[in-house]
Amino acid sequence: MGQKSNFLTLRKSKLNSNLLTSNSKEFLYGLTFLKSLNSLLSKKNIIIVKNDLNFESNKLFLNISLFFRTAKLLSYSDKLKNTNLLNKFKFDNLFSLIKGHFYILNNNFIQFSFINLNNYIEKRSSIFFFNKLRRFYPLLFTRRFNLFIDFIKLSCLFDQNKVNSKVYLTLIGQIFKILPKRKHNIFFIFLKTIFTVFIKKKSLLGVKLLINGRLKGKPRSSPISFLFGSTPVQSLSKNIEFSKLHVYTLNGVFGFKFWVYR
Numbered sequence: 001m002g003q004k005s006n007f008l009t010l011r012k013s014k015l016n017s018n019l020l021t022s023n024s025k026e027f028l029y030g031l032t033f034l035k036s037l038n039s040l041l042s043k044k045n046i047i048i049v050k051n052d053l054n055f056e057s058n059k060l061f062l063n064i065s066l067f068f069r070t071a072k073l074l075s076y077s078d079k080l081k082n083t084n085l086l087n088k089f090k091f092d093n094l095f096s097l098i099k100g101h102f103y104i105l106n107n108n109f110i111q112f113s114f115i116n117l118n119n120y121i122e123k124r125s126s127i128f129f130f131n132k133l134r135r136f137y138p139l140l141f142t143r144r145f146n147l148f149i150d151f152i153k154l155s156c157l158f159d160q161n162k163v164n165s166k167v168y169l170t171l172i173g174q175i176f177k178i179l180p181k182r183k184h185n186i187f188f189i190f191l192k193t194i195f196t197v198f199i200k201k202k203s204l205l206g207v208k209l210l211i212n213g214r215l216k217g218k219p220r221s222s223p224i225s226f227l228f229g230s231t232p233v234q235s236l237s238k239n240i241e242f243s244k245l246h247v248y249t250l251n252g253v254f255g256f257k258f259w260v261y262r
Helices: 024-042 070-079 092-102 123-140 145-159 165-177 181-200
Strands: 046-056 059-068 109-116 206-213 222-229 240-249 252-261
Touching (some): 123 181, 165 181
Antiparallel strands (some): 046 059, 206 222
16 A cells, blocks of 8 residues: 555645744744634634734744724724724733743744724625624624624635635634524524625635534434535545534533635
8 A cells, every 4th residue: 555645744734833943942932822812812802813923033923913802992993993903012011921932932033914894894895794794683692783793794704715724714613612502493594695695705715614413403413514615525626624613501511613615
């Protein structure tokens, strides 16, 4: 039998140079720093969509793509009207976090690059998704209007390929987390509606979602799958994103698996 090929070397995609270093000490400190940064910004209602931390000789380069959630934007609008979000964002905690992780490495030069993904949301696209999903607001988003707006904004960015499948699946899990068992059918119709919109707009070639758990309050777990378009089995030369998520609810743990074919 021949040796199996590594599909990561055959996939036609860009090389991810995140945490690329030959020094194990730099790698461990960089990995700990990225996890701490993610938890710090998530507490402030800011989602890190993409983060790249690269080392070069005695230099450190940090590139971050941020999505400000609606609750954060409302707090900014009350205090800082007509100002840029990133210019007024307080980086004191961020600088102290960096100092605590990298002072041992003696980096002489640190460069930051922040991208605000809220600036890429198109008004026409957001109105289009709002009209498609507005009937689900009183059914699934009771007392969660900010989450409904966040989902519309992330749907616009996901349609433009600005957001990866992991971030989008995380928000789907947040919608599903507090739903009672009697609303699972409505949630499934909601997923079918949004995935059908993506396929009709031809922004995605195929979507597949697999949910496993005690759906509709059944005593035993049972899977349900949603398949729209075409999702090839092999991903050697196809642009397929895969992500998975565990959602902890009062009815037990539910597993989500998500395939996106662009």
